[in-house]
Amino acid sequence: MxxxxxxxxxxxxxxxxxxxxxxxxxxxxxxxxxxxxxxxxxxxxxxxxxxxxxxxxxxxxxxxxxxxxxxxxxxxxxxxxxxxxxxxxxxxxxxxxxxxxxxxxxxxxxxxxxxxxxxxxxxxxxxxxxxxxxxxxxxxxxxxxxxxxxxxxxxxxxxxxxxxxxxxxxxxxxxxxxxxxxxxxxxxxxxxxxxxxxxxxxxxxxxxxxxxxxxxxxxxxxxxxxxxxxxxxxxxxxxxxxxxxxxxxxxxxxENNEYLGVGAGAVSCVRRSRKRNIADPVEYCDRIEAGKSVVIEEENLDIEASFRETVIMALRLNSGFSLPGLTERYGINALDYYGATLENLIRDGFVEQHAGMIALTDRGRGFANLVMSELV
Missing domain, CATH: 3.20.20.70 (Aldolase class I)
Known part of the structure; x- marks a missing residue:
């Protein structure tokens, strides 16, 4: 919800x-x-x-x-x-x-x-x-x-x-x-x-x-x-x-949770469906007043796409993401899914695993875009 x-x-x-x-x-x-x-x-x-x-x-x-x-x-x-x-x-x-x-x-x-x-x-x-x-x-x-x-x-x-x-x-x-x-x-x-x-x-x-x-x-x-x-x-x-x-x-x-967006150009993401409103505020008003939809773009993410997006977004947080939490949410084990890619990032000191969490290290935050590109 x-x-x-x-x-x-x-x-x-x-x-x-x-x-x-x-x-x-x-x-x-x-x-x-x-x-x-x-x-x-x-x-x-x-x-x-x-x-x-x-x-x-x-x-x-x-x-x-x-x-x-x-x-x-x-x-x-x-x-x-x-x-x-x-x-x-x-x-x-x-x-x-x-x-x-x-x-x-x-x-x-x-x-x-x-x-x-x-x-x-x-x-x-x-x-x-x-x-x-x-x-x-x-x-x-x-x-x-x-x-x-x-x-x-x-x-x-x-x-x-x-x-x-x-x-x-x-x-x-x-x-x-x-x-x-x-x-x-x-x-x-x-x-x-x-x-x-x-x-x-x-x-x-x-x-x-x-x-x-x-x-x-x-x-x-x-x-x-x-x-x-x-x-x-x-x-x-x-x-x-x-x-x-x-x-x-x-x-x-x-944390890639659900949210609603209202207004010109606003984005909503509900039940893995991302919708974007028309950006121009005049056209936005014209559509509302005419009883028309203001949504001009919709993307429906499959389970794997949403899973990967959640991983990438959560790595922005110092706390990272929960391995059991991801498995419960998506039915996917991140260690198995990413395999050697994640193992190498951990070995090279960009990512750490601790108490069921995966997070960027201090070093990894300096190369965050590079790390995330490996996991996207």
Whole structure:
């Protein structure tokens, strides 16, 4: 049964140069109509059944915090009217520090949002400008402080390393600043230059310079040192948390459990059937209003494909996957299935087996993509 819900808000104030997500700037006039259609889709999904009490809800984007309070409130009210939820349901919202004030943070907290993920990316203004972020470092610091004053205990910050012009010293400064704010969770991502983004064009045009492999390795070392000393334990390749503050919604994905997605471009995966909604928010609204399906792609995974996907996703977690758990779920023994391939990865120190679990070693996390390509 499904117990996680993702709600996609495709609007943003400005499209960042690295961004390849389904997000759009300059569509403020569509927001009210979109929210009406989004709520209609939630009602349709709920009426079809198959959803147990929700454990997690995640409002992502785009930048959900660009919505006026009344529209955000309508989304949360509709979800609550459509679905039951556990008493301790985790309700997360992605927020750009430049799009909120104290009044909005208070409103969202009263409405039920209990986990905030601030997309900070850097605490160096020059680096923020290089990737097209709309906020400043000072605004990010103030936003985190306001969140604490509004009563949020579960606050996460997103930071990126490998940014144009970034140095090991500036990464140390950004990460040290983030930790000094006392947040319970950090998501630390290496910049990926995505196809067709302005950042890729700038890189090919020679107008920006990205850190080299040695600098990236040094940044990884800084990350390990500072997060360890702050008590932020790595639990996934890019995520660190105080005990009890791991992102429960994202763990749903990494454990390859079922989830629902609503909104333009959202993806659902239920009973090994993955469905993707149409990405364009105007076409999405047109279809909802015409009573048509918004699903444009469906993939039905067989047992083995789902098994392999579960292995790959779970290896992102420091805990890895349970051998008996996989056998119970799929009727497949991973040691037998992968045979010599898995044995070699264990022998070469990339993967370890302990107490019925298979997980990446510290060495293996440095070569995670290579290891996963062997098992896919």
């Amino acid at each position: 499904t117990s996680s819900l993702y709600i996609h808000i495709p609007f943003c104030s400005a499209k960042c140069s690295y961004c390849s997500f389904n997000s759009y700037a300059g569509l403020e006039g569509l927001q009210s109509r979109y929210v009406e259609c989004l709520c209609a889709e939630m009602e349709n999904v709920a009426s079809s059944g198959g959803v147990e009490s929700l454990k997690t809800v995640f409002l992502g984007g785009g930048t959900p915090s660009v919505l006026p309070g009344d529209l955000s409130g309508k989304i949360i009210t509709t979800y609550r009217n459509c679905f039951s939820a556990m008493q301790d349901v985790e309700i997360s919202m992605e927020i750009n520090p430049g799009t909120v004030d104290m009044a909005k943070l208070d409103f969202l907290h009263v409405a039920g949002v209990n986990r905030i993920s601030f997309g900070v990316q850097s605490f160096i203004d020059k680096e923020l400008r290089s990737i097209g972020r709309i906020h400043t470092a000072e605004e990010a610091v103030v936003a985190v402080s306001m969140a604490g004053n509004a009563g949020y205990e579960n606050v996460s910050l997103d930071l990126m390393y490998g940014l144009p012009g970034q140095t090991t010293a500036s990464w140390h400064q950004s990460l040290e600043t983030a930790i000094s704010l006392g947040v319970k969770h950090l998501s630390l991502y290496q910049l990926t230059v995505e196809e067709g983004t302005p950042l890729q064009q700038m890189m090919y045009g020679g107008t920006i310079q990205l850190p080299g492999e040695d600098e990236l390795a040094a940044m990884d070392n800084i990350t390990r040192k500072l997060t360890d000393s702050a008590g932020l334990r790595q639990y996934e390749i890019s995520n660190y948390a105080k005990t009890g503050y791991q992102c429960r919604h994202n763990i749903t994905y990494w």
